[in-house]
Amino acid sequence: MNTFKLKIIASNKTFFDGECVSLTLPIADGGQMGFLAHHENTVAPLESGEVVIKTPDNEVIDAFISGGFIEYFDNVAYVVCISVEKPEEIDSKRAEEAKIRAEEALRQKQSIFEYHQSKNDLARAMERLKIKNRHNI
Numbered sequence: 001m002n003t004f005k006l007k008i009i010a011s012n013k014t015f016f017d018g019e020c021v022s023l024t025l026p027i028a029d030g031g032q033m034g035f036l037a038h039h040e041n042t043v044a045p046l047e048s049g050e051v052v053i054k055t056p057d058n059e060v061i062d063a064f065i066s067g068g069f070i071e072y073f074d075n076v077a078y079v080v081c082i083s084v085e086k087p088e089e090i091d092s093k094r095a096e097e098a099k100i101r102a103e104e105a106l107r108q109k110q111s112i113f114e115y116h117q118s119k120n121d122l123a124r125a126m127e128r129l130k131i132k133n134r135h136n137i
Helices: 092-107 112-134
Strands: 004-009 014-020 022-026 032-036 042-046 049-054 060-073 076-085
Touching: 014 049, 022 042, 022 060, 032 042, 032 060, 049 112, 060 112, 092 112
Parallel strands: 004 076
Antiparallel strands: 004 014, 022 032, 022 049, 042 060, 049 060, 060 076
């Protein structure tokens, strides 16, 4: 089975460090990007969303990832991100409160920068809730 080395590093922890068969990430253009062994060399920005890792022993690891980038070079992938959480680590009450705060901020008169920040906050909260609800944890 073809595998590649993957290391996912968040601002506060190393989430994954080992071999994997496939990796799927949310990229900044709004879509998903998948990686298999011997993928072409790539550097890409990431958005908030779901990351899916498949290990050589057929374990599937799902998680929420918040922003960052991936560097895939010579069959080694590094993902550097702001935060990463497994579905069971997501606090749905906190995510719901963040969603409400972001929606309220969007209703207020604000600068262009603050508007985009509020949109990003809302998207991040909604992705967390979507992942948490999909896994029914």
